[in-house]
Amino acid sequence: MSTPTLMVQGTTSDAGKSLLVTALCRWLARQGVRVAPFKQQNMALNSAVTVDGGEIGRAQAVQAQACRIKPHTDMNPVLLKPNTDTGAQVIIHGRAIANMDARDYHDYKRIARKAVLESYQRLAAQYDALIVEGAGSPAEINLREGDIANMGFAESVDCPVILAADIDRGGVFAHLVGTLELLNASERARVAGFVINRFRGDIALLQPGLDWLERYTGKPVLGVLPYLHGLHLEAEDAVITHQAEKHDNVLQVMVPVLPRISNHTDFDPLRLHPQVDLRFIGPNEVVPAADLIILPGSKSVRADLAWLREHGWETVIHRHLRYGGKVIGICGGFQMLGLSLHDPYGLEGEAGSSDGLGIFDLETTLARDKQLRNVHGTLALAHAPVTGYEIHAGATTGPALARPAVHLEHRCDGALSGDGQILGTYLHGLFESPPACAALLAWAGLNDAQTIDYHALRESSIERLADAVAAHLDLHMLTRVLGLESLETLS
Numbered sequence: 003m004s005t006p007t008l009m010v011q012g013t014t015s016d017a018g019k020s021l022l023v024t025a026l027c028r029w030l031a032r033q034g035v036r037v038a039p040f041k042q043q044n045m046a047l048n049s050a051v052t053v054d055g056g057e058i059g060r061a062q063a064v065q066a067q068a069c070r071i072k073p074h075t076d077m078n079p080v081l082l083k084p085n086t087d088t089g090a091q092v093i094i095h096g097r098a099i100a101n102m103d104a105r106d107y108h109d110y111k112r113i114a115r116k117a118v119l120e121s122y123q124r125l126a127a128q129y130d131a132l133i134v135e136g137a138g139s140p141a142e143i144n145l146r147e148g149d150i151a152n153m154g155f156a157e158s159v160d161c162p163v164i165l166a167a168d169i170d171r172g173g174v175f176a177h178l179v180g181t182l183e184l185l186n187a188s189e190r191a192r193v194a195g196f197v198i199n200r201f202r203g204d205i206a207l208l209q210p211g212l213d214w215l216e217r218y219t220g221k222p223v224l225g226v227l228p229y230l231h232g233l234h235l236e237a238e239d240a241v242i243t244h245q246a247e248k249h250d251n252v253l254q255v256m257v258p259v260l261p262r263i264s265n266h267t268d269f270d271p272l273r274l275h276p277q278v279d280l281r282f283i284g285p286n287e288v289v290p291a292a293d294l295i296i297l298p299g300s301k302s303v304r305a306d307l308a309w310l311r312e313h314g315w316e317t318v319i320h321r322h323l324r325y326g327g328k329v330i331g332i333c334g335g336f337q338m339l340g341l342s343l344h345d346p347y348g349l350e351g352e353a354g355s356s357d358g359l360g361i362f363d364l365e366t367t368l369a370r371d372k373q374l375r376n377v378h379g380t381l382a383l384a385h386a387p388v389t390g391y392e393i394h395a396g397a398t399t400g401p402a403l404a405r406p407a408v409h410l411e412h413r414c415d416g417a418l419s420g421d422g423q424i425l426g427t428y429l430h431g432l433f434e435s436p437p438a439c440a441a442l443l444a445w446a447g448l449n450d451a452q453t454i455d456y457h458a459l460r461e462s463s464i465e466r467l468a469d470a471v472a473a474h475l476d477l478h479m480l481t482r483v484l485g486l487e488s489l490e491t492l493s
Contacts, residue, residue, distance in 0.1 A: 005126035006485040007161040011136035013177035017168045018199035020061045023135045025467035027068040038125050039065035041135040042118040043080040043151040047264040051376050051391040056096015060236050068464045079121035080114050085302045111148040141184035153189045162194040162483050170200035194483040195224040202229040225475030234463050236267040253448040255280045256292040262301040271433040271456040289318045294328045294446040297335025304356040307338045328446045329424045336426035337366040364400025379410035383445050388438035390429035
């Protein structure tokens with residue numbers, strides 16, 4: 003390993019690996035270090051379009067922002083997007099190559115490893131340091147053979163590892179000790195220390211446990227990060243269903259949690275808006291009265307449309323429209339609003355066709371080549387400027403497109419119904435542009451909507467994370483582990 007590399011692994015999923023990598027990336031960038039994030043294998047349905055026109059996990063795009071660089075496909079060379087309970091679309095270097103079940107992918111890992119190491123070597127040649135994020139836990143015994151996500155990668159590039167655990171879950175010492183015990187001798191030696199995430203309380207009461215942990219394992223505790231209330235960074239995959247309490251007279255927005263919902267981070271600007279009460283509605287939940295219903299993106303559009311019908315959403319949507327409510331369909335949700343959906347190649351499940359909800363006079367056919375673009379343009383509503391990104395395999399045609407929802411630089415996108423009640427678009431990130439968000443909220447019925455700068459909120463959270471690292475981690479030890487102690491920027 004010639005380029006300083008540090009890998010963050012976790013005792014469990016959601017142990018805070020992504021947050022810690024983001025924090026370390028921003029802290030190093032503050033010191034003038036040219037740093038890049040790297041997650042060799044990611045399983046997530048929230049993705050982003052890169053500067054080189056590929057697709058990576060959204061968490062790595064946020065980490066690139068923390069590094070103050072543009073996201074690139076080399077930062078996440080293997081992305082798995084589940085489309086069934088046992089299978090996923092496999093994306094290598096930003097491009098979808100095939101759908102595989104778990105067994106097929108296990109056999110494919112040898113080829114995936116080659117892609118991972120190629121990307122790592124390219125990044126290592128361009129940057130002063132790399133901060134690597136593991137996936138899940140390194141102690142998954144059934145996944146150890148051919149591992150490229152955790153210790154298998156660390157062994158390949160000979161990099162040190164810090165092990166992170168979430169104390170807010172409980173059982174933090176059992177998680178750390180148990181994980182360490184399940185590693186082999188070489189892997190245990192590679193663990194340089196522990197970081198404990200999301201601590202709230204008196205650190206003095208935790209200290210006896212930390213002292214015991216260091217004595218028992220012979221590994222140092224590099225720091226204990228506090229629970230940061232109100233912190234917002236986009237979720238890697240899990241839908242965040244809790245909602246801050248809002249005042250009365252807010253806009254009521256409902257989003258069905260489809261089994262294969264994708265890019266639900268589209269709704270973060272609404273979830274954080276003080277005048278919007280956004281609720282994710284799960285299976286068998288009663289759908290409350292709403293001002294706006296949004297059908298989200300989907301990795302398996304026909305199957306998720308069948309799920310919508312099974313759970314009564316078709317009736318709910320038509321009743322909502324009869325009472326004057328507004329509807330937005332984004333990407334797969336837009337496709338559902340049409341007359342029909344065709345998947346002739348079986349790209350998202352069994353080949354075949356399905357009837358859509360019949361709200362727009364259009365139909366969609368899934369094509370083998372996925373459309374991946376970062377775009378900007380103007381909403382038809384109030385001519386508000388909008389930025390976003392497209393990630394879809396569908397090609398949509400029909401008379402409804404003659405009244406587009408968005409005017410892009412060289413073409414149009416989506417559809418707006420003649421009565422102005424329904425809007426469909428392929429643009430993800432629709433609400434991130436403050437003017438576009440304000441225009442859409444006004445259209446949906448919110449008077450005097452406040453303007454929030456979502457990008458500034460995300461930047462503020464990244465800065466808070468870096469501040470926490472600077473205040474609570476042993477940075478001298480971390481930089482020695484990383485091999486950066488000789489850099490003048492860290493003197």
